[in-house]
Structure formats: structure tokens, C-alpha cells
Amino acid sequence: MANNNQSHLKDNPQLTKRPAFWQAMLIMSALVLIFTISIIGYHLPPYIPLIAGISLVMAVGRLLGHSFSQLQANLLAGLQTGLAPLFLFLLIGMLIALWLATGVIPTMLVLGFKLANEQWFLPSALLVMALVGSMIGSAFTTIATIGTVLMGIGTTLGIAPDILAGAIISGAIFGDKSSPLSDSTNLAASIAQTDLFAHIKNMMWTTIPALAVSLVLFTWLGLGHQGIAHPAELRQLMALFKPSWWAVLPLGLLVLMAWRRIPAIPTLLVNVVVSAAAFLTQKGLPALNELLLNGYQSYSSQPVVAALLDRGGMLAMMPTVITIMLALALGGLLTEQGILQAVMLPLAKRLHSQAGVVTGAIISGIVANFMIGEQYLATIIPGQLWKADFDRLKLSRLALSRTLEDSGTVFNYLVPWGVAGSFAAQTLGVSVWHFMPFVFFAWLSPLFSLLAAWTGIGLKQATPSRRS
Numbered sequence: 292m293a294n295n296n297q298s299h300l301k302d303n304p305q306l307t308k309r310p311a312f313w314q315a316m317l318i319m320s321a322l323v324l325i326f327t328i329s330i331i332g333y334h335l336p337p338y339i340p341l342i343a344g345i346s347l348v349m350a351v352g353r354l355l356g357h358s359f360s361q362l363q364a365n366l367l368a369g370l371q372t373g374l375a376p377l378f379l380f381l382l383i384g385m386l387i388a389l390w391l392a393t394g395v396i397p398t399m400l401v402l403g404f405k406l407a408n409e410q411w412f413l414p415s416a417l418l419v420m421a422l423v424g425s426m427i428g429s430a431f432t433t434i435a436t437i438g439t440v441l442m443g444i445g446t447t448l449g450i451a452p453d454i455l456a457g458a459i460i461s462g463a464i465f466g467d468k469s470s471p472l473s474d475s476t477n478l479a480a481s482i483a484q485t486d487l488f489a490h491i492k493n494m495m496w497t498t499i500p501a502l503a504v505s506l507v508l509f510t511w512l513g514l515g516h517q518g519i520a521h522p523a524e525l526r527q528l529m530a531l532f533k534p535s536w537w538a539v540l541p542l543g544l545l546v547l548m549a550w551r552r553i554p555a556i557p558t559l560l561v562n563v564v565v566s567a568a569a570f571l572t573q574k575g576l577p578a579l580n581e582l583l584l585n586g587y588q589s590y591s592s593q594p595v596v597a598a599l600l601d602r603g604g605m606l607a608m609m610p611t612v613i614t615i616m617l618a619l620a621l622g623g624l625l626t627e628q629g630i631l632q633a634v635m636l637p638l639a640k641r642l643h644s645q646a647g648v649v650t651g652a653i654i655s656g657i658v659a660n661f662m663i664g665e666q667y668l669a670t671i672i673p674g675q676l677w678k679a680d681f682d683r684l685k686l687s688r689l690a691l692s693r694t695l696e697d698s699g700t701v702f703n704y705l706v707p708w709g710v711a712g713s714f715a716a717q718t719l720g721v722s723v724w725h726f727m728p729f730v731f732f733a734w735l736s737p738l739f740s741l742l743a744a745w746t747g748i749g750l751k752q753a754t755p756s757r758r759s
């Protein structure tokens with residue numbers, strides 16, 4: 292009977308302990324050590340390090356009094372936050388394969404080759420991605436559609452893939468941040484409890500300078516570029532692609548549904564159905580099944596063509612899906628057990644200036660991205676943690692929402708096991724470690740946010756009548 296009572300006490304959620312600051316720091320340090328040795332030292336993919344991290348955090352949670360059922364619930368809670376992105380990735384894999392098979396992407400490639408100028412291609416790619424991203428409101432969709440086309444054209448022109456991926460991702464992030472259709476932008480405004488359009492307007496204090504400096508840097512890199520492709524080779528390559536007039540329909544449908552504020556999943560699903568119907572006018576159901584599962588195969592003897600066109604399909608997205616699932620599981624454990632909060636709260640209590648609080652919120656968003664791997668949680672947790680401090684120091688909630696975007700949203704693209712970083716790497720075919728130094732916009736956004744905090748320029752104060 293005594294043993295049964297002890298077992299009951301251990302399973303009682305009210306008797307589990309939140310980790311102390313030093314315990315949380317030890318856990319975080321151990322995780323950083325695991326990731327550093329495995330990923331940087333041995334160049335391993337993130338699967339095993341993430342599994343090791345999950346095992347470590349679960350073991351610590353058991354020592355702190357959490358039952359195995361609680362730990363499983365914590366892990367699943369993390370996975371639930373990423374169900375929408377995971378399904379989105381499968382849809383994007385199908386759409387890429389269908390757009391290749393039905394001529395949508397080849398048509399855009401032919402048009403892009405005709406307009407391309409290798410010296411101005413990098414800044415052009417940045418601006419095109421920024422414009423399309425602002426219209427669509429989804430960085431993922433923009434990267435998966437326009438981004439893959441720009442990647443194919445740029446690499447054919449001889450532009451370094453890591454630099455080109457940096458320009459594509461930078462533009463997509465700007466578009467995502469600047470669009471009222473963006474999930475992450477709406478999330479940041481709602482967490483801070485402020486008006487969406489006022490939030491977007493206030494972000495321009497940091498977003499426009501970050502884009503401008505990125506544009507200058509990519510222009511400089513592009514002017515110093517010496518391509519390897521020649522006009523005769525490009526003409527031969529273009530002759531291998533078969534453009535189609537119908538490409539206008541799915542592209543127009545994509546933009547129209549985005550402007551009607553239809554969420555990303557139904558938007559992509561409708562495009563998959565429409566494109567699949569077009570595919571079925573030429574081939575049968577078995578071919579469609581093979582295409583959606585394994586992606587498009589050009590069977591071309593030209594290596595350049597094969598590299599451009601042989602992609603897509605649900606199976607191609609599975610490495611990204613696995614990485615994200617493991618990262619979300621680890622994030623759920625860290626969040627539900629209060630490990631991240633235990634690290635961040637002492638910092639929040641010691642900051643008594645407006646600049647210090649903004650700095651703390653930015654650091655929290657970046658740390659949360661690396662520890663959780665999910666940009667929504669990296670926005671929600673710092674927002675909840677720092678909201679009271681922004682109010683206490685009479686900072687506008689608009690300052691909070693901008694800070695959350697400048698750290699929680701953008702930095703996820705620089706995390707190899709993050710949702711956004713993994714997706715961009717898989718879609719563009721360049722590892723996060725390679726494109727990371729060139730995603731200038733993601734580095735500059737928090738830097739300009741810090742500059743605004745410490746100079747007071749563009750740092751909005753709370754009004755007596757309302758917070759924002």
C-alpha cells in the first residue's frame with residue numbers, strides 16, 4: 292500500500308517541480324553541447340542530436356517528478372503546434388511536382404531566362420521575392436514557387452547557390468513580415484494585443500533599413516560576379532523547356548486566393564487539385580500517384596536540366612518533416628516543463644530600462660528559436676514573458692510586436708533544425724549552414740531593432756489612454 296501511495300504522489304502533477312535557474316541552465320548548456328559536437332563537429336544531420344536532446348530532457352523531467360504519461364503529453368503538445376506546417380510541406384511537395392509536370396515552372400524558367408541579367412540578378416531576386424511575398428503573405432509558398440524558379444535561373448547563370456538562396460530567403464522574409472495576410476505577422480500583433488496595420492506600419496522603422504542594406508549588399512555581390520554560363524548555352528537550355536500558356540491560371544489562382552485572405556493550406560490544396568486535373572488530361576491516375584509521391588522526373592541526359600527539374604513529391608519533403616517533428620517534440624518538452632521560462636525570467640527581472648527590455652526580448656526570441664525550432668512558439672513565449680515589462684516601462688505594445696517579429700519570426704530561417712530553416716534548405720537545395728551568412732535580412736532585422744532601442748529612434752512609447 293505504501294508503494295502505491297508513493298507511486299500516486301509521483302504521478303500527481305501538483306507535486307512536480309519546475310527547474311531552478313541553475314538546473315535549466317545546465318540542461319540548455321548540455322543541449323547546446325550536443326548540437327555543437329554532433330552538427331558542427333561531426334557534420335551530422337540533426338536527427339540523432341535531436342533524439343539525444345529529447346532523451347536528456349525527458350530523463351531530467353522524470354527526475355523532477357513528471358510521470359511518463361506527462362512527459363508524453365508534453366512531447367505531443369509540441370508536435371500539435373506544428374501540424375499545420377507539416378501538412379503544408381506535403382502540399383508544397385505535391386505542388387512543385389505538378390507545376391513541373393504541367394509546364395508551370397518551365398514556363399517561368401523560360402521567361403526568367405529571357406529577362407535575366409547576371410550582374411543584377413541577385414538584387415532583382417531579392418525585390419521580386421519581397422514583392423510576391425507581400426502579395427501572397429506566405430514566405431513558405433513564395434519560396435516554394437517563385438523561389439525555386441529564381442534558384443534554377445540563378446544557378447544556371449553561374450551564381451553561387453548559397454548567396455542566391457540568401458537573396459531569395461531575405462526577400463521572402465520581408466514579404467512575409469510586410470503582408471497583412473501573413474500568419475506570423477497576425478500572430479505577433481495578436482500576442483501584443485495591438486492593431487495589425489499599425490503593427491505593420493511601425494515595423495517599417497526596422498524592416499525598410501534592413502531591406503535597403505540587404506539590397507546594397509546583394510548588388511555589390513552581384514556586380515562582382517563572373518558567370519559561367521554563355522548566351523549560346525542558355526539558348527540551348529531554353530530550347531529544352533516547353534512553356535505552356537496555362538501557367539497563368541495556377542499562378543493567378545494562387546495570388547487571387549491569397550488576396551481573398553484564404554489560408555495557406557486550402558489555397559495550396561485548391562492549386563494541387565487544379566494542377567492534378569490538368570495533369571490527368573494527358574496521363575492517368577497511376578502516373579499521378581507516382582508524381583505526387585516521388586516527384587517529377589525529366590529523364591534528361593542534360594545534367595543542368597535534371598538538376599533544375601527533377602524534384603518535388605511528398606517523399607522529398609520527408610527529411611524536413613522528420614527534422615521538424617523532432618524539433619517540435621523537443622520544444623514541447625522544454626516549454627511544458629518550464630525550462631525556457633526558468634532561464635528567461637531571471638533576465639527579465641534584472642532589466643529596468645526600455646533598451647534593456649527590448650534587448651532581452653530579442654535575445655529570448657533568438658534563444659527560443661534555437662531551442663524550440665518553431666517560429667510561432669518563439670514569438671508566443673517571449674511575447675507572454677515580456678508583455679508586463681513593456682507595460683511597466685511605458686513602452687507601446689507596438690514596440691513589443693515589432694520586437695517579436697524582428698527576432699522570433701526572422702531568425703528561424705537561420706536554425707538548421709528549425710521549421711523555416713529546414714524547409715528553405717530542402718526546397719532550395721542548399722543547407723542552412725551554407726546560406727546562413729547570406730540571409731542578410733534575418734541578421735539585420737534584430738540589429739536595427741537593437742539600434743532603435745538604444746537610440747530611441749522609432750521606439751514607440753505608450754500613450755496615457757492606450758497601450759499602443
